[in-house]
Amino acid sequence: MSYVIPADRGEAEALDSHDLLGHARELFDLPDGKTYLVGHSLGPATHSALDELERTASGHWRNELVKAWNSAGWFDLPRTVGASLARLIGARQDEVIIADSVSINLFKLAAAARSIARTPALIVEEDEFPTDQYIIEALSKLSGRDFVRAKSGDGLAHLERSGGVLVLSAVNYRSGEIRNMAGAEGVAHSSGGVIVWDLSHATGVTDVNLQEAGARLATGCTYKYLNGGPGAPSFLYVRADTISRLESPLPGWMGHEKPFAFEPVYAPASGIQRFASGTPPILSLAALSGALEVFESIDMSLVHDKARALGELVIARADALGLEVASPRDGRRRGGHVSLRHPNGYEIVQALIHRGILADFREPDTIRFGLSPLFLRFTDVWDALDALADILATRAWDDPAFRQRSKVT
Amino acid sequence: MSYVIPADRGEAEALDSHDLLGHARELFDLPDGKTYLVGHSLGPATHSALDELERTASGHWRNELVKAWNSAGWFDLPRTVGASLARLIGARQDEVIIADSVSINLFKLAAAARSIARTPALIVEEDEFPTDQYIIEALSKLSGRDFVRAKSGDGLAHLERSGGVLVLSAVNYRSGEIRNMAGAEGVAHSSGGVIVWDLSHATGVTDVNLQEAGARLATGCTYKYLNGGPGAPSFLYVRADTISRLESPLPGWMGHEKPFAFEPVYAPASGIQRFASGTPPILSLAALSGALEVFESIDMSLVHDKARALGELVIARADALGLEVASPRDGRRRGGHVSLRHPNGYEIVQALIHRGILADFREPDTIRFGLSPLFLRFTDVWDALDALADILATRAWDDPAFRQRSKVT
Numbered sequence: 001m002s003y004v005i006p007a008d009r010g011e012a013e014a015l016d017s018h019d020l021l022g023h024a025r026e027l028f029d030l031p032d033g034k035t036y037l038v039g040h041s042l043g044p045a046t047h048s049a050l051d052e053l054e055r056t057a058s059g060h061w062r063n064e065l066v067k068a069w070n071s072a073g074w075f076d077l078p079r080t081v082g083a084s085l086a087r088l089i090g091a092r093q094d095e096v097i098i099a100d101s102v103s104i105n106l107f108k109l110a111a112a113a114r115s116i117a118r119t120p121a122l123i124v125e126e127d128e129f130p131t132d133q134y135i136i137e138a139l140s141k142l143s144g145r146d147f148v149r150a151k152s153g154d155g156l157a158h159l160e161r162s163g164g165v166l167v168l169s170a171v172n173y174r175s176g177e178i179r180n181m182a183g184a185e186g187v188a189h190s191s192g193g194v195i196v197w198d199l200s201h202a203t204g205v206t207d208v209n210l211q212e213a214g215a216r217l218a219t220g221c222t223y224k225y226l227n228g229g230p231g232a233p234s235f236l237y238v239r240a241d242t243i244s245r246l247e248s249p250l251p252g253w254m255g256h257e258k259p260f261a262f263e264p265v266y267a268p269a270s271g272i273q274r275f276a277s278g279t280p281p282i283l284s285l286a287a288l289s290g291a292l293e294v295f296e297s298i299d300m301s302l303v304h305d306k307a308r309a310l311g312e313l314v315i316a317r318a319d320a321l322g323l324e325v326a327s328p329r330d331g332r333r334r335g336g337h338v339s340l341r342h343p344n345g346y347e348i349v350q351a352l353i354h355r356g357i358l359a360d361f362r363e364p365d366t367i368r369f370g371l372s373p374l375f376l377r378f379t380d381v382w383d384a385l386d387a388l389a390d391i392l393a394t395r396a397w398d399d400p401a402f403r404q405r406s407k408v409t
Numbered sequence: 410m411s412y413v414i415p416a417d418r419g420e421a422e423a424l425d426s427h428d429l430l431g432h433a434r435e436l437f438d439l440p441d442g443k444t445y446l447v448g449h450s451l452g453p454a455t456h457s458a459l460d461e462l463e464r465t466a467s468g469h470w471r472n473e474l475v476k477a478w479n480s481a482g483w484f485d486l487p488r489t490v491g492a493s494l495a496r497l498i499g500a501r502q503d504e505v506i507i508a509d510s511v512s513i514n515l516f517k518l519a520a521a522a523r524s525i526a527r528t529p530a531l532i533v534e535e536d537e538f539p540t541d542q543y544i545i546e547a548l549s550k551l552s553g554r555d556f557v558r559a560k561s562g563d564g565l566a567h568l569e570r571s572g573g574v575l576v577l578s579a580v581n582y583r584s585g586e587i588r589n590m591a592g593a594e595g596v597a598h599s600s601g602g603v604i605v606w607d608l609s610h611a612t613g614v615t616d617v618n619l620q621e622a623g624a625r626l627a628t629g630c631t632y633k634y635l636n637g638g639p640g641a642p643s644f645l646y647v648r649a650d651t652i653s654r655l656e657s658p659l660p661g662w663m664g665h666e667k668p669f670a671f672e673p674v675y676a677p678a679s680g681i682q683r684f685a686s687g688t689p690p691i692l693s694l695a696a697l698s699g700a701l702e703v704f705e706s707i708d709m710s711l712v713h714d715k716a717r718a719l720g721e722l723v724i725a726r727a728d729a730l731g732l733e734v735a736s737p738r739d740g741r742r743r744g745g746h747v748s749l750r751h752p753n754g755y756e757i758v759q760a761l762i763h764r765g766i767l768a769d770f771r772e773p774d775t776i777r778f779g780l781s782p783l784f785l786r787f788t789d790v791w792d793a794l795d796a797l798a799d800i801l802a803t804r805a806w807d808d809p810a811f812r813q814r815s816k817v818t
Contacts, residue, residue: 029471031471031472031474034474036474038474038475041475042470042474042475042478044470044471044474045466045467045470045471049466050466050467050471053462053466053692054463057454057458057459057462057638057696058454058459061451061453061454061638061639062438062440062453062454062459063440065440065443065445065447065451065453065767066447066450066451066767066769067762067767068639069451069639074639074640100509100510100513100687101509101661101686101687101688101689102687102688103659103661103662103663103686103687104509104513104659104661104686104687107659111551126673127673129662129671130662130665130668130671130672130673130675131661131662131686131687133673133674133675134660134661134662134665134675135659135660135661135686137674137675138657138658138659138660138675139658141658142520142551142552142658143551143552143553144552144553149673174671221688223688229466229470229691229692230470230477230478230483230688230690230691230692231483231687231688231689231690231691231692231694232690232692233690234687248547249547249548249550249551250512250513250516250544250547251543251544251547252510252512252513252540252543252544253512253538253539253540253543254512256539256543259539260772261772262538262539262583262771262772263539264535264536264539264542264558265542265546266539266542266543266546266547277510277512277513277540277544278509278510278511278512278513278540278643279510279511279630279632279639279640280510280640281639281640281641281642281690281692281693282638282639282640282693283462283638283639283640283641283690283692283693283696284690284691284692284693285640287466287692353476358474358475358476360475362671363669363670363671
């Protein structure tokens with residue numbers, strides 16, 4: 001690993017001053033006086049994202065109007081932005097498109113996957129992100145196929161038996177646990193089954209490599225560690241040798257071979273474009289396009305190393321505070337966030353927010369610290385843990401103001 | 410009708426000076442020296458759309474980060490923006506949500522509609538917008554149900570026979586012809602069938618009224634006459650008494666009764682929110698939210714009247730030029746655009762663009778003039794027709810530079 005774990009604030013400062021990723025923080029447009037540990041939920045604004053948004057809205061849209069579909073490259077944006085994202089997940093540039101949401105893309109991929117799986121059975125584990133479960137169950141209802149909601153960790157065993165289609169997260173949204181992707185793909189391969197990967201919590205913070213893992217299908221968020229902006233459209237990956245074997249179950253005009261021939265019968269585009277459906281939200285895509293510029297010269301293995309080191313710092317200090325750690329202790333098995341448990345987790349998160357330290361809470365008792373390596377410093381995390389220690393020592397969380405619930409923290 | 414058809418430029422000027430909608434033009438941020446007749450494809454920027462986008466990106470996202478989901482009302486935005494759109498289509502505020510694209514929403518509605526239709530047959534006419542055909546045919550493939558691609562105008566006869574689900578545009582994308590919605594709903598009612606309306610070319614330019622028509626299900630574009638921005642997310646309408654009877658086939662976490670309880674089994678939200686799927690593209694939604702402010706005090710029947718009058722002006726002058734009119738001559742049957750046909754339509758549109766008059770072209774020979782009543786003046790349209798007359802008289806279109814094709818015009 002390229003980073004060590006600081007034992008005191010001085011060591012944290014020293015690490016920051018030599019951090020090979022340290023320059024990236026300047027590319028973010030962070031509000032003053034905040035420590036932002038929620039990059040795993042919504043990444044912060046970058047200068048390049050805000051600039052590209054402004055250029056697209058007040059420049060291209062305002063001035064070039066409908067011509068901007070050609071002149072500003074809007075028509076190609078789902079693929080050009082997909083191409084710039086590809087390296088970050090170990091994909092080829094022509095294997096990725098930006099389109100719709102993770103929910104919609106899971107539906108597309110799981111439905112399409114059944115044409116290459118040995119059986120059309122659909123499997124998802126009970127602790128996957130809820131959307132993944134809802135969408136797959138709904139697909140099974142619509143198409144009248146078997147659906148299995150497997151116990152946590154049992155998905156691969158079901159895949160092995162059925163040779164069907166399994167939706168699996170590369171990093172669990174709650175615990176931050178990393179899956180062994182290559183191992184899972186081995187099971188898929190030998191059983192004739194297919195895995196649809198949800199990379200939402202892996203992308204931009206781990207060195208996930210789809211090619212090395214032998215992965216065929218994947219989708220994921222762009223508004224978390226990729227900082228694409230609130231609700232930025234999702235990405236969809238299909239391995240090059242598989243694209244032409246699949247048809248989208250949601251074939252909109254933008255996925256047609258000749259969208260402007262306005263033909264009544266659908267003919268899929270030859271490449272990854274066939275997974276587009278309707279007209280993409282260009283303003284949201286523009287912000288994402290700008291946000292990805294931050295990653296241009298970044299070594300993702302270094303990003304993952306730093307995420308691990310920040311995570312180990314959190315775990316070491318949480319241990320000292322007697323907090324239960326709900327994430328894997330082994331850095332090789334942990335993504336970009338660390339989950340801690342405390343019966344008063346909700347109030348503790350509110351008390352942290354009150355001190356300018358933004359973290360998030362997941363029912364019933366989980367405090368999540370998102371450790372985005374591109375803008376967080378070791379000292380930021382050190383100081384956040386100091387604040388946590390103080391909140392626990394003084395019971396500062398025990399304040400009626402911190403008990404009021406809001407929809408999202 | 411509140412408007413007359415000007416017989417010369419002086420009369421056009423007089424109409425403009427007394428136009429009750431004349432003030433709305435100031436709300437648009439139009440580029441200098443252009444006449445924009447493509448509002449039926451991509452509406453232009455308004456000051457309020459650009460302002461709201463800036464406020465959302467550089468204000469809420471940048472400063473409030475993930476807290477903006479609550480503090481800036483992002484979580485409710487699909488419904489609050491839907492509520493402000495509702496009046497423009499004659500719907501109740503709690504019957505409309507902004508979500509996904511028209512393609513995706515057609516899929517949701519057509520799939521869901523089968524639980525209230527007498528039979529699950531799916532019908533679409535061969536001259537509907539291609540996406541509508543692709544999506545409905547794909548739904549039928551996925552669910553193993555009958556699919557009928559009806560001849561143009563035969564959709565209702567099929568609906569009457571089958572009692573199935575028919576997708577129908579309120580205004581045809583090519584000709585601009587308006588459907589008799591109430592008449593069609595009468596057929597649906599008596600046959601036990603259900604119509605899913607595509608309002609893409611009707612919304613913001615006609616006084617379409619879903620309640621009066623007895624319509625139960627509809628979706629449509631927001632980036633055309635509503636000026637929501639390129640690829641702005643679509644709206645979805647379900648009549649209040651029907652919402653609880655339908656389930657979305659694409660149930661993402663945002664459509665769950667308690668999205669932040671993270672329950673493994675889907676339970677639909679009680680209202681229109683159940684038709685949400687994944688996380689919405691907030692930046693694109695923000696621009697749409699701002700764009701709709703322009704319509705706040707606007708009488709839609711006046712908008713429709715002005716669109717008709719502008720259309721009649723185009724038709725009268727096209728007749729004088731000997732051009733074939735491919736749109737209905739009867740203003741009551743015509744939406745917001747007028748289509749003219751000419752074997753050299755493509756080159757003619759390029760020649761118009763060269764003179765700063767933006768129109769669009771649809772294969773093989775159709776010139777479309779989009780007549781957005783909120784920013785176009787009678788003199789703008791008068792002068793555009795003068796330019797068209799000159800281009801035809803001088804054969805200015807017959808220039809090699811105008812033959813080069815681009816993807817979108």
